[in-house]
Amino acid sequence: MFARTAHTLARQVARAGTRAYSxxxxxxxxxxxxxxxxxxxxxxxxxxxxxxxxxxxxxxxxxxxxxxxxxxxxxxxxxxxxxxxxxxxxxxxxxxxxxxxxxxxxxxxxEELDLASARDILSKAQSAASTAATEEAKAEALITVEVAEELVKAAESG
Incomplete structure (x- = not known):
């Protein structure tokens, strides 16, 4: 049993090494x-x-x-x-x-992102999420918050 498992693993390792990245x-x-x-x-x-x-x-x-x-x-x-x-x-x-x-x-x-605008979008989205009257409105606002957070990170890195 051990020999068969070892043989199978050896074949998989050999195949893994043959993939040709270019x-x-x-x-x-x-x-x-x-x-x-x-x-x-x-x-x-x-x-x-x-x-x-x-x-x-x-x-x-x-x-x-x-x-x-x-x-x-x-x-x-x-x-x-x-x-x-x-x-x-x-x-x-x-x-x-x-x-x-x-x-x-x-x-x-x-490099075209404006950090101040991104922060403003994030602030407005966070405000909308905290004051949302319905679950649907809150879910939409939280999606906008997630996108805006990443937008701010991207603008800060650029």
């Missing part, structure tokens, strides 16, 4: 409702915030679908530069051919 660029599309940031651009890596945890996407990533949570999405371009964007929500799709699509509800370059 420095080859991957086709990346990133858009919000109002703007296209990248359209089938070749990039090296994309780091995304998701409800299952933040993760990085490299060429040959396992095909996946994830829901974005509010936070900073980082794109590592072919030239070695990186750009950061705040996303409020959305989805990320990683395909078998290594192409990646990010569709965000709202998105903006981090």
């Amino acid at each position: 420095d080859a660029p991957m086709a990346f599309t990133f858009a919000s409702q109002s703007q296209v940031f990248y359209k089938e651009a070749n990039v090296r890596q994309v780091d995304v915030p998701s409800f299952s945890g933040s993760f990085g996407i490299l060429p040959s990533h396992v095909p996946s679908l994830a829901v974005l949570k509010p936070g900073v999405l980082t794109v590592f371009e072919e030239a070695g530069t990186s750009k950061k964007y705040f996303v409020s929500s959305g989805i990320v799709t990683i395909n078998q051919d290594s192409s990646v699509q990010v569709l965000a509800e709202e998105a903006a370059a981090v």
